[in-house]
Amino acid sequence: MEAQECLKILRDIKDVAFATADEKGKPHVRIIDVMLVEDEKLYFCTARGKDFYRQLTENPCTEIAGLNREYQMVRLSGRVSQLTDQKKWIDRIFEENPSMNDVYPGESRYILEPFCIEDGQIEFFDLGKSPIYRESFAIGKADMPRKGFEITDACIGCGRCGRDCPQQCISEGAPFVIGQEHCLHCGLCYENCPVQAIIKRGE
Ligand code: SF4
Numbered sequence: 001m002e003a004q005e006c007l008k009i010l011r012d013i014k015d016v017a018f019a020t021a022d023e024k025g026k027p028h029v030r031i032i033d034v035m036l037v038e039d040e041k042l043y044f045c046t047a048r049g050k051d052f053y054r055q056l057t058e059n060p061c062t063e064i065a066g067l068n069r070e071y072q073m074v075r076l077s078g079r080v081s082q083l084t085d086q087k088k089w090i091d092r093i094f095e096e097n098p099s100m101n102d103v104y105p106g107e108s109r110y111i112l113e114p115f116c117i118e119d120g121q122i123e124f125f126d127l128g129k130s131p132i133y134r135e136s137f138a139i140g141k142a143d144m145p146r147k148g149f150e151i152t153d154a155c156i157g158c159g160r161c162g163r164d165c166p167q168q169c170i171s172e173g174a175p176f177v178i179g180q181e182h183c184l185h186c187g188l189c190y191e192n193c194p195v196q197a198i199i200k201r202g203e
């Protein structure tokens, strides 16, 4: 799996949830078309009259999530850039998505503004597999924060975490090891370790 493949999943789903926050921090989510994906960038557009447009211009970041029929979830969280060559990008988006002509016929298309996400974090989560499979990627200039849990040298090898783990993704060792690619991030092992040998990553 690569970042571009994850973006392609979002493009194939096409209608995905885009979240923003308004000026009071209140969350808003709506379904928006992914118009184009290329070179690890995702493109979309919205009309200048919409609250979505105002929220994007006041606080240029968004989080997107989509789930396909195979129960593969992709989440992209990133910084949004409004593209300067508006007419060129809107024409390109309409070429790639001809059904847009039914919604915005003729010159009315230019009420739309094009946006791109090029710096961000992608999380891929495959719930169709057992154990589950996850992977994450940074795109552009963004960093990828470490999430989930890890086992430290304080582990005494009691084996409780391995027995409790719902995905059976903890291997014996000194210390025991979490298979990060199969971890749900549920925290059960973290809560129950008798010697607090399990820590949250990135804290
Ligand atoms: S529960 Fe804690 S001490 Fe026991 S094996 Fe797991 S990490 Fe090690």
Ligand code: SF4
Residues within 6 Å of the ligand: 149, 164, 165, 166, 167, 168, 169, 170, 178, 182, 183, 184, 185, 186, 187, 188, 189, 190
């Ligand atoms: S966080 Fe949950 S899924 Fe991940 S290793 Fe711990 S118990 Fe298993």
